[in-house]
Amino acid sequence: MTTPKIPADTSADVRERARAIPEAAVARLAVYLRVLSGMAEQGVTTISSEELAGAAGVNSAKLRKDLSYVGSYGTRGVGYDVEVLVSHIERILGLTRKHSVAVVGIGNLGHALANYGGFPSRGFPVAALFDIDPDLTGVPVGGIPVHHIDDITSVCAEREVSIGVIATPPQAAQAVCDRLVSAGVQCILNFAPVVLQVPDYVEVRKVDLAVEMQILSFHVARRADQAAGDVVNGVGVDGVVIRP
Amino acid sequence: MTTPKIPADTSADVRERARAIPEAAVARLAVYLRVLSGMAEQGVTTISSEELAGAAGVNSAKLRKDLSYVGSYGTRGVGYDVEVLVSHIERILGLTRKHSVAVVGIGNLGHALANYGGFPSRGFPVAALFDIDPDLTGVPVGGIPVHHIDDITSVCAEREVSIGVIATPPQAAQAVCDRLVSAGVQCILNFAPVVLQVPDYVEVRKVDLAVEMQILSFHVARRADQAAGDVVNGVGVDGVVIRP
DNA sequence: ACGTGTGAAAATATTCACAGCC
DNA sequence: GGCTGTGAATATTTTCACACGT
Numbered sequence: 001m002t003t004p005k006i007p008a009d010t011s012a013d014v015r016e017r018a019r020a021i022p023e024a025a026v027a028r029l030a031v032y033l034r035v036l037s038g039m040a041e042q043g044v045t046t047i048s049s050e051e052l053a054g055a056a057g058v059n060s061a062k063l064r065k066d067l068s069y070v071g072s073y074g075t076r077g078v079g080y081d082v083e084v085l086v087s088h089i090e091r092i093l094g095l096t097r098k099h100s101v102a103v104v105g106i107g108n109l110g111h112a113l114a115n116y117g118g119f120p121s122r123g124f125p126v127a128a129l130f131d132i133d134p135d136l137t138g139v140p141v142g143g144i145p146v147h148h149i150d151d152i153t154s155v156c157a158e159r160e161v162s163i164g165v166i167a168t169p170p171q172a173a174q175a176v177c178d179r180l181v182s183a184g185v186q187c188i189l190n191f192a193p194v195v196l197q198v199p200d201y202v203e204v205r206k207v208d209l210a211v212e213m214q215i216l217s218f219h220v221a222r223r224a225d226q227a228a229g230d231v232v233n234g235v236g237v238d239g240v241v242i243r244p
Numbered sequence: 245m246t247t248p249k250i251p252a253d254t255s256a257d258v259r260e261r262a263r264a265i266p267e268a269a270v271a272r273l274a275v276y277l278r279v280l281s282g283m284a285e286q287g288v289t290t291i292s293s294e295e296l297a298g299a300a301g302v303n304s305a306k307l308r309k310d311l312s313y314v315g316s317y318g319t320r321g322v323g324y325d326v327e328v329l330v331s332h333i334e335r336i337l338g339l340t341r342k343h344s345v346a347v348v349g350i351g352n353l354g355h356a357l358a359n360y361g362g363f364p365s366r367g368f369p370v371a372a373l374f375d376i377d378p379d380l381t382g383v384p385v386g387g388i389p390v391h392h393i394d395d396i397t398s399v400c401a402e403r404e405v406s407i408g409v410i411a412t413p414p415q416a417a418q419a420v421c422d423r424l425v426s427a428g429v430q431c432i433l434n435f436a437p438v439v440l441q442v443p444d445y446v447e448v449r450k451v452d453l454a455v456e457m458q459i460l461s462f463h464v465a466r467r468a469d470q471a472a473g474d475v476v477n478g479v480g481v482d483g484v485v486i487r488p
Numbered sequence: 489a490c491g492t493g494t495g496a497a498a499a500t501a502t503t504c505a506c507a508g509c510c
Numbered sequence: 511g512g513c514t515g516t517g518a519a520t521a522t523t524t525t526c527a528c529a530c531g532t
Contacts, residue, residue: 022523023459030458034437048491057439060491061525068493076531077490093458094465101457108359112352116453118437124457163460186467187460189453193278193362195301203463205456209360209433212449213345213368214274214337215267216407216431219447221338223430266501292513304513305503312515320514321510 021069021092028066031056033089040082048079100127102161102185104176105168106136106146109191113167114142127159132172149176156183163187170194265313265336272310275300277333284326292323344371346405346429348420349412350380350390353435357411358386371403376416393420400427407431414438 021029035055039047049067053060067074067085070092074080090096101124103113113119114129129146131137136146147155156164164180166173166188173192180188181202190196190206198204265273279299283291293311297304311318311329314336318324334340345368347357357363358373373390375381380390391399400408408424410417410432417436424432425446434440434450442448 021462024523026459026462027455030455031439031452033458034454035439050491055439057441059525061527062523064492065494065524072493074492076492078532079491092462092465094461094468095458097461097465097468099457099461099464108356112356113453115352118454119457122454122457124461162464163457187464189456189460195275195279195299197301201467203460205460207451207453207456208275209357209451210278210362210366211271211274212433212451213343213363213366213407214277214339215270216433216447216449217338217341217343217368218265218270218336220343220406220431221336221341224338224341268501294513303503305505306501308513308515309502316515318514319510320508321512323513 025066025069026093028056028058028062029070029089029093032063032066033086033093036082036086036089040086044082046079047082047085049074052080095123097123099124099163100159100161101125101163101165102128102130102152102156102159102180103165103167104130104149104152104180105166105172105192106131106133106141107167107169110167111141113165114144124163127161128155130155132168149179152176152179153183156180156185161185163189166190166192166196168192269310269313270337272300272302272306273314273333273337276307276310277330277337280326280330280333284330289326290323291326291329293318296324339367341367343368343407344403344405345369345407345409346372346374346396346400346403346424347409347411348374348393348396348424349410349416349436350375350377350385351411351413354411355385357409358388368407371405372399374399376412393423396420396423397427400424400429405429407433409433409435410440411435 032052035052036047039055049060049064053063056063058066067080070085070088073084073088101119103110103126106114106129110129110131114126119126126142126144129141129144130149130152131146132149134148137148139146155161161183162185164177164185164187166176166180168176170192173190173194174196177188177190177196177198181198186202188196188198188202188204190204191208193208193210196204196206276296279296280291283299293304293308297307300307302310311324314329314332317328317332345363347354347370350358350373354373354375358370363370370386370388373385373388374393374396375390376393378392381392383390399405405427406429408421408429408431410420410424412420414436417434417438418440421432421434421440421442425442430446432440432442432446432448434448435452437452437454440448440450
């Protein structure tokens with residue numbers, strides 16, 4: 001009963017497939033999509049897994065596996081039709097829907113985001129801006145007037161915001177997040193250096209500059225340690241090793 | 245000779261360990277570090293894996309495994325000393341070194357980055373800014389004068405820049421990257437929506453807003469499809485399922 | 489021939505569960 | 511009693527390699 005035999009490939013077929021796509025593969029699909037769009041603009045109509053993989057910075061086996069999650073839309077012995085692949089990836093990524101975005105926190109970063117051309121052009125219109133500073137209320141940023149943060153609930157509901165972007169100082173982030181969630185926003189992109197606590201049904205992605213820098217720092221350190229170690233072990237390193 | 249028995253836990257001990265830490269664990273360590281720093285500021289001196297895990301948004305088994313990559317610095321039955329843990333994580337992440345940062349591309353995002361307080365305070369001083377626009381040359385942004393992009397090589401060498409941040413339009417990103425690399429920069433944080441091609445010894449991290457949005461979009465779509473599927477299968481869903 | 493699509497193998501990462509120590 | 515540290519078990523992701531369609 002809880003295991004009703006094999007569900008017999010119905011329309012829920014796409015859904016089943018979508019559920020199974022690993023998160024890492026989803027991220028890569030978005031990259032492939034961008035590369036493919038660029039190709040299409042340049043008039044390329046067909047591409048092989050090898051070429052696409054090279055342009056996307058992955059190996060071709062991984063690329064083919066990733067594409068297989070989307071479906072089998074290549075032609076053996078030939079490659080993939082760029083247009084076809086673009087439309088199937090867009091479908092899987094849900095880009096046939098429109099996803100209105102609200103940006104909360106109109107500081108330096110918020111300004112940059114509000115003015116960022118990459119969002120609207122790709123189906124993510126910035127539908128609303130919010131800030132706690134009353135002096136900003138009504139001021140247009142990137143052509144969109146800023147609302148006071150107290151209006152989040154009504155404005156988000158009215159404009160059907162599906163993605164909330166948090167660009168506030170860290171102290172404010174959790175409170176803003178709570179408000180977005182209670183306004184019905186289920187996807188959040190968080191730029192504040194804070195771990196947000198949210199209900200299970202809310203999806204959070206974070207962009208954490210400090211963390212990125214520290215990961216790079218780790219690699220610098222690892223490399224330095226390795227060079228030092230190699231020198232100690234006499235594994236032939238010419239001097240200070242700046243360019244192997 | 246190339247395998248000189250077990251290296252007998254010498255100073256290369258930290259190096260060995262560092263090499264083995266999975267990338268995902270490194271990213272989490274940076275998060276733990278921030279949480280721990282916050283704890284320390286609030287006067288917390290000791291913390292259990294359960295508490296720290298909760299604050300960092302992971303489960304405690306994973307946290308303990310991650311910390312075990314750093315070393316065994318906890319006390320059984322008690323927990324971890326916050327200060328001790330902070331200093332060990334900092335060491336592993338290479339934060340005892342100073343890492344000078346150069347930001348290339350002083351548009352909206354570049355401005356935001358130049359003014360971002362999170363970098364300097366965490367050991368990542370912004371040592372130089374670059375832009376291709378001659379009108380910007382010499383203009384101070386966030387207190388730092390902008391250099392022309394043609395001076396990348398000399399300025400980066402002089403100021404020992406170890407991390408380059410690319411905040412240019414996509415068309416310029418690869419060229420800027422090449423220049424940074426030839427200036428000896430081995431770590432790059434890329435905000436441009438382009439897959440950079442670099443030599444093996446260069447470490448690239450990317451922050452791609454469009455990709456983040458599309459991942460969120462995927463989850464919106466998956467959820468919608470799932471809800472639809474559940475309704476079809478009659479798996480008891482009350483209406484349109486906005487808040488389970 | 490050529491290049492996709494995919495099972496099976498290998499490599500990684502996560503979670504479990506409990507011995508060991510305070 | 512309580513909590514860490516870690517091998518062993520499990521799950522996930524990546525890579526291999528080759529059958530198959532065009």
